[in-house]
Amino acid sequence: MYAGQSVSLSLTKSGIAELVLDTQDASVNVLNSHLQDELGQALAALGTSKDVKGLLIYSAKPAFVLGADITEFTQLFDLKADEIARWAGKGHGLFNSIEKLPYPTLTAINGMALGGGLELSLSTDYRIADSKAKLGLPEVTLGICPGWGGTVRLSRLIGAECALGWMLTGKPVAASKALEQGAIDAMVEPDDLLDDARNLLLEIIGKGDEYMLKRLSKQKSLDENEINAAAMQAVRDQQGKGLDSRYPAAPAILATVTAAMTRDFYEAQGMEAKTFGELASGTVAKNLVGLFLNDQFLKRETRRWSKQAQPVKTAAVLGAGIMGGGIAYQAALNGTPMLMKDLRQEALDLGVATASSILDRSISKGRMTEAGKGAVLEHIHPTLTYEGFHDVQYVVEAVVEREDVKKSVLAEVEHKVADNAIVASNTSTISIDVLAEALQRPEQFCGMHFFNPVHAMQLVEVIRGSKTSDATIATTVAFAAALGKTPIVVNNCPGFLVNRVLFPYFNGFNRLLMDGVDFERIDQVMEQFGWPMGPAYLADVIGLDTMVHADKVMEEGFPERMAHDDRPIIETLLEQGALGQKNGVGFYEYGKDEHGKRFKRRSEKVAAILEQRVSRNETVSDAEIIERMMIPMCMEVVRCLEENIVASATEADMGLILGLGFPRFRGGALRYIDNLGASTFAAQVEAHAECGPLYQLTEDMKARAASGKTFY
Numbered sequence: 001m002y003a004g005q006s007v008s009l010s011l012t013k014s015g016i017a018e019l020v021l022d023t024q025d026a027s028v029n030v031l032n033s034h035l036q037d038e039l040g041q042a043l044a045a046l047g048t049s050k051d052v053k054g055l056l057i058y059s060a061k062p063a064f065v066l067g068a069d070i071t072e073f074t075q076l077f078d079l080k081a082d083e084i085a086r087w088a089g090k091g092h093g094l095f096n097s098i099e100k101l102p103y104p105t106l107t108a109i110n111g112m113a114l115g116g117g118l119e120l121s122l123s124t125d126y127r128i129a130d131s132k133a134k135l136g137l138p139e140v141t142l143g144i145c146p147g148w149g150g151t152v153r154l155s156r157l158i159g160a161e162c163a164l165g166w167m168l169t170g171k172p173v174a175a176s177k178a179l180e181q182g183a184i185d186a187m188v189e190p191d192d193l194l195d196d197a198r199n200l201l202l203e204i205i206g207k208g209d210e211y212m213l214k215r216l217s218k219q220k221s222l223d224e225n226e227i228n229a230a231a232m233q234a235v236r237d238q239q240g241k242g243l244d245s246r247y248p249a250a251p252a253i254l255a256t257v258t259a260a261m262t263r264d265f266y267e268a269q270g271m272e273a274k275t276f277g278e279l280a281s282g283t284v285a286k287n288l289v290g291l292f293l294n295d296q297f298l299k300r301e302t303r304r305w306s307k308q309a310q311p312v313k314t315a316a317v318l319g320a321g322i323m324g325g326g327i328a329y330q331a332a333l334n335g336t337p338m339l340m341k342d343l344r345q346e347a348l349d350l351g352v353a354t355a356s357s358i359l360d361r362s363i364s365k366g367r368m369t370e371a372g373k374g375a376v377l378e379h380i381h382p383t384l385t386y387e388g389f390h391d392v393q394y395v396v397e398a399v400v401e402r403e404d405v406k407k408s409v410l411a412e413v414e415h416k417v418a419d420n421a422i423v424a425s426n427t428s429t430i431s432i433d434v435l436a437e438a439l440q441r442p443e444q445f446c447g448m449h450f451f452n453p454v455h456a457m458q459l460v461e462v463i464r465g466s467k468t469s470d471a472t473i474a475t476t477v478a479f480a481a482a483l484g485k486t487p488i489v490v491n492n493c494p495g496f497l498v499n500r501v502l503f504p505y506f507n508g509f510n511r512l513l514m515d516g517v518d519f520e521r522i523d524q525v526m527e528q529f530g531w532p533m534g535p536a537y538l539a540d541v542i543g544l545d546t547m548v549h550a551d552k553v554m555e556e557g558f559p560e561r562m563a564h565d566d567r568p569i570i571e572t573l574l575e576q577g578a579l580g581q582k583n584g585v586g587f588y589e590y591g592k593d594e595h596g597k598r599f600k601r602r603s604e605k606v607a608a609i610l611e612q613r614v615s616r617n618e619t620v621s622d623a624e625i626i627e628r629m630m631i632p633m634c635m636e637v638v639r640c641l642e643e644n645i646v647a648s649a650t651e652a653d654m655g656l657i658l659g660l661g662f663p664r665f666r667g668g669a670l671r672y673i674d675n676l677g678a679s680t681f682a683a684q685v686e687a688h689a690e691c692g693p694l695y696q697l698t699e700d701m702k703a704r705a706a707s708g709k710t711f712y
Contacts, residue, residue: 001017001042001045001046002038002041002042002045004038004041004042005023005024005034005038006021006022006023006024006029006034006035006038007019007020007021007022007035007038007039007041007042008020008022008042009042009045009046011051011052012198014053014198014202015051015052015053015054015205016052016053016054016055016056016198016201016202016205017046017052017054017055017056018056018058019039019042019055019056019057019058020058020059020060021035021057021058021059021060021061021064021065022059022060022061023035023061026061027061027062028061028062028063028066029059029061029063029064029065029066029117030065030066030067030068030069031065031067031068031069031115031116031117031120032068032069032072033069033072036091036094039094040094040097043094043097043098046101052103053103053205054103054104054105054106054201054202054204054205055098055101055103055104055105055106055124056105056106056107056108056197056198056201057105057106057107057108057120057121057124058107058108058110058193058194058197059108059110059111061111062110062111063110063111063112063113064107064108064109064110064111064112064113064117064121064133065112065113065114065116065117065120066112066114066115066117067114067115067116067117067138068115068116070142070289070292070293070296071293073142073280073289074286074289074290074293076280077280077281077285077286077289079281080277080281081274081277081278081280081281082277083277084276084277084280084281085273085274085276085277085278086273086277087277088147088148088272088273088276088277089269089270089273091116091119091147091148091149092148092149092269092272092273094148095119095120095122095123095148095149096123096149096269098120098123098124099123099124099125099215099218099219103205103211104125104126104201104204104205104211105123105124105125105126105211106124106125106126106127106128106197106200106201106204107120107121107124107126107127107128108128108129108193108194108197109121109127109128109129109130109133109135109175109184110129110130110133110190110193111130111132111133111134112133112134112135112136112172113129113133113134113135113136114134114135114136114137114138114172115136115137115138115139115146115150116148118135118136118137118150118154119137119146119148119149119150119153120148121135122149122150122153122154122157122218123149123153125204125211125214125215126185126186126200126201126204126211126214127183127184127185128184128185128186128187128188128193128196128197128200129175129178129179129184129186129187129188129193130175130187130188130189130190130193131175131176131187131188131189131190132175132190133174133175133178133187134172134173134174134175135172135173135175135178135183135184136166136170136171136172136173137150137154137166137167137170138170138171138172139167139170139249140167140168140169140170140247140249140250140253141170141288141292142249142285142288142289142292143247143248143249143279143280143282143284143285143286143287143288143289143665144249144276144279144280144285145167145249145252145253145256145272145275145276145279146167146253146272146276147272147273147276147280149269149272150167150272151163151167151253151256151257151260151268151272151275152260152265152268152269152272153218154166154167154183155257155260155261156217156218156219156220156221156261156265157182157183157217157218158181158182158183160232160235160257160258160261161235161238161239162181163257164235164239164253164254164257167253167257168239168243168250168253168254175187185200186200219265220265221261221262221263221264221265221268222261222262223262224262228261228262229262232258232259232261232262233258235254235258236254236255236258239254240254246284246530246663246665247284247665248279248282248284249279249284249285252275252278252279253275255275256271256272256275259271260272283675284665286667287664287665287666287667287671287675288664288665288667290667290668290671290712291654291657291664291667291668294650294653294654294668295486295654297648297650297651298486298488298650298651298654301477301489301651302477302478302481302486302487305473305474305477305478305487305489306474306477306478306481307474308470308471308474309471309474309475309477309478309479310393310420310471310474310475311393311478312336312393312394312475312478312479312482313336313337313393314336314337314338314339314391314392314393315331315336315337315338315339315392315393315394315395315396315479316338316339316340316341316388316389316392316394316395316396317331317338317339317340317341317395317396317397317398318341318342318395318396318397318398318399318409318413319341319342319347319397319398319399319400319409320340320341320342320347320348320350320351320352320382321342321347321350321351321398322350322354322452322453323398323426323450323452323454324340324342324351324398325340325350325351325352325353325354325355326354326355326358326450326452326453326454326455327396327398327426327450327454328340328351328355328380329354329355329358329359329376329380329454329455330450330454330455330483330484330485331379331483332355332376332377332378332379332380333376333455333484334482334483334484335379336379336482336483337379337381338379338380338381339381339383339388339389339392340352340380340381340382340383341382341383341384341385341386341389342382342384343384344384345384348382348383348384349382351380351382352377352380352382355376355377355380356373356377358455359372359373359376359377360373386413386416389413389416389417390416390417390418391418392417392418392421393418393420393421393422393475394421394422394424394475394476394479395413395417395421395422395423395424396424396425396426396448397409397410397413397423397424397425397426397427398426398450401427401428401429401430401546401549403430403434403435406425406427406430406435407435407437407438408438410423410425410435410438410439410445411438411439414439414440414441419441420444421444422444422445422446422472422475422476423439423444423445424445424446424447424448424476425445425446425447425448426447426448426449426450427447427449428449428495428496428499428550429494429495429496429499429549429550429553429554430553431492431493431494432445432446432447432463432464432465432468432492433465433466433467433492436465436467436468442465442467442468443467443468443469443472444469444472445465445467445468445472446462446463446464446465446468446472446473446476447461447462447463447464447465447492447496448460448461448462448463448476448479448480449461449462449463449496449498450485451498451659457658457659458485458486458658459485459486459488459498459654459655459658459659460480460483460485460486460487460488461487461488461490461496461497461498461655461659462476462477462480462487462488462489462490463490463491463492463496464489464490464491464492465492466492473489477489486654486658488646488651488654488655488658489647489651490640490645490646490651490655491644491645491646493557493640493643493645494553494554494556494557494558495550495553495554495557496645497640497645497646497652497655497659498655498656498659498660499550499554500554500558500636500640500645501633501636501637501640501656501660501669502633502660503550503551503554503562504561504562504632504633504635504636504694505535505629505630505632505633506535506539506547506551506568506570507562507564507632507694508628508629508630508631508632508633508691508694509522509535509536509629510564510566510568510569510570511565511566511628511691511692512620512625512628512629513569513610513614514565514566514569514613514614514616515616515617515618515620516614516616516617516618517618517620517625519534519535519536519587519606519610520536520602521625522534522535522536522625522629523535523536523537525622525625525626526625526626526629528622529626529630529663530663530664530665530666531661531662531663532661533661535629536586536587536588537587537588537600539570539580539586539587540580540581540586540587540588540590541580541581542580543579543580543581543582544570544573544574544578544579544580544586545574545579545582547570547574547580548568548570548571548574551568551570560693561636561692561693561694562694565692569606569609569610569613572609572613573586573587573605573606573609576605576609578603578605578606585603585605586603586606587602587603587606588600588601588602588603589601589602589603589604624688627684627687627688628688628691628695630669630672631684631685631688631694631695632694632695633669634669634670634672634673634681635685635694635695635696635697635698635701636694637652637653637656637669637670638670638673638698638700638701639698640652641670641711642698642700649668649670649671649711649712652668652669652670653667653668653669653670653671654668656668656669670711670712671711671712673711674710674711674712677708678701678704678705678707678708678709678710679705679706679708681705682697682701682702682704682705683705685697685701
């Protein structure tokens with residue numbers, strides 16, 4: 001009946017038209033413009049043939065359909081809201097044509113049916129899924145709403161409250177739960193899916209017009225009365241708790257679904273299209289789609305490097321502290337046996353305890369069993385000696401952050417491993433080239449910088465020294481990915497990428513403190529901006545001793561920009577014994593009250609220091625706080641890109657998102673500049689030029705401002 005590159009249509013002897021989704025030269029099906037065109041042509045080929053008694057839609061891929069083609073969104077989202085809404089309306093028309101066919105329709109769902117894929121299945125009268133299938137509407141994670149009927153059909157099929165549970169989280173739902181809620185009509189074993197789907201459709205055909213009841217149930221609106229109005233208000237009140245207005249998609253989905261429940265089916269689709277257009281044309285959606293595409297870019301880069309990698313079957317970590325224990329845990333969790341060496345038994349005990357406590361938290365949340373915990377811990381082998389090191393392919397040094405200690409340990413371990421083994425340092429600031437001076441095989445050495453806490457932080461900076469070989473980088477990237485992390489390759493410099501751009505941010509913080517701006521106010525403003533915690537709180541979490549040490553490294557590395565006009569308040573706090581959360585005293589005091597409830601309150605120690613050291617009392621607006629905090633960081637990211645410390649704007653921004661918690665809805669530092677506009681950002685920098693060298697434009701940035709050139 002029809003044969004295209006992504007869609008084929010054939011008629012069986014029993015009268016079932018089988019529409020098969022199987023995009024050529026691709027491992028998955030996505031609803032790109034080409035597949036949509038072919039789907040329309042296939043449906044047109046169906047016509048109103050009297051030979052067709054029913055339609056079965058299924059996929060020849062391991063998954064049904066993974067949603068729309070996100071790469072097409074970049075251009076689409078540059079259109080105006082009403083133009084985007086019309087685009088969504090075309091999708092409605094396509095799926096509505098399935099729903100208007102004069103015979104029953106059924107979708108067989110295998111693997112994953114996400115976004116537009118699920119919306120396609122919702123346009124058919126029935127759905128059968130394999131027991132391993134997952135269904136979902138993840139659009140909220142991209143800053144948009146379902147745009148091809150998902151908000152309307154699913155909410156009428158399973159109720160607004162259940163449907164919003166799918167849409168507001170964006171998390172896929174297991175087939176068993178979908179069956180329980182009524183989103184699918186049957187669940188079978190994967191091997192039986194197509195046979196059972198054909199038999200079910202024949203059974204439905206045999207029942208005459210009964211399928212129309214199912215069809216109408218997805219279209220029927222609620223009566224417009226006080227009871228239903230109150231019910232929808234209750235849903236808004238309950239589901240609206242805790243929604244973040246900085247991410248407008250979830251509140252918009254909630255409002256649209258609850259308002260549309262009492263509207264005519266086609267009017268409700270129009271409301272959905274309007275909401276989709278408004279969200280898709282906004283900055284947040286563009287930023288979140290950009291992050292999705294950035295993440296896909298990083299995955300491609302990881303695969304590219306991994307093709308050159310040597311497999312790491314066993315590894316070792318030197319140093320069994322919090323970081324060493326975390327690295328050992330991460331390797332063991334992902335199936336890589338790990339030797340964990342230290343000089344002291346109590347340190348080894350701490351490393352094992354670190355891994356054990358993380359596993360216990362997973363058990364308490366139902367994500368891990370005691371047996372699973374035991375299996376993970378069996379992969380961690382604490383040792384006080386180098387026994388077994390000759391058999392490992394990879395060693396991560398994670399001892400104290402001191403150049404002399406690290407050099408000594410690295411030189412020692414190089415003689416204990418095989419000649420082809422790779423040795424890496426988990427240093428956060430010390431030059432890889434300086435550490436490589438202690439080694440006889442510097443080409444097999446690089447930085448592998450994990451972030452604390454290791455199990456929670458996704459980023460690993462892979463730092464290339466001047467003598468590091470491509471083979472070493474490739475194996476390190478592949479090893480990091482095997483540990484479930486996202487690696488980004490950067491070139492060597494003080495602080496590498498993440499810490500290099502973090503400390504100018506803290507430099508801006510200290511300048512604000514010395515101008516008399518209260519640290520709690522700065523924290524509040526920057527948290528409202530989108531950071532998970534303000535700079536004072538972040539310093540306490542990192543540890544003031546760690547902060548001061550790293551700051552001095554950065555000051556020595558970039559004295560022309562990162563030297564301080566005013567001695568950092570953090571140094572004075574440290575001198576008086578404040579370590580932050582490590583000992584409960586920093587910018588804030590931490591502890592438990594008489595009821596055992598944890599508290600965080602303003603530190604009396606910092607109040608006394610500020611009173612003694614701060615003599616200025618400048619008037620600074622919230623907008624100026626944001627500018628003075630963000631300009632040093634953003635300009636340092638610009639410099640890292642210009643100096644080829646990081647290869648692309650994508651990798652620079654993802655480093656900040658994954659390593660620092662940069663606000664996701666803002667897309668990263670360079671995308672933040674793009675959104676402001678290069679000329680606007682340049683004007684902000686020039687307005688604060690008196691703050692010093694960190695508030696100066698590079699020549700390239702001046703050119704961008706003049707030409708309007710963007711980073712993306």
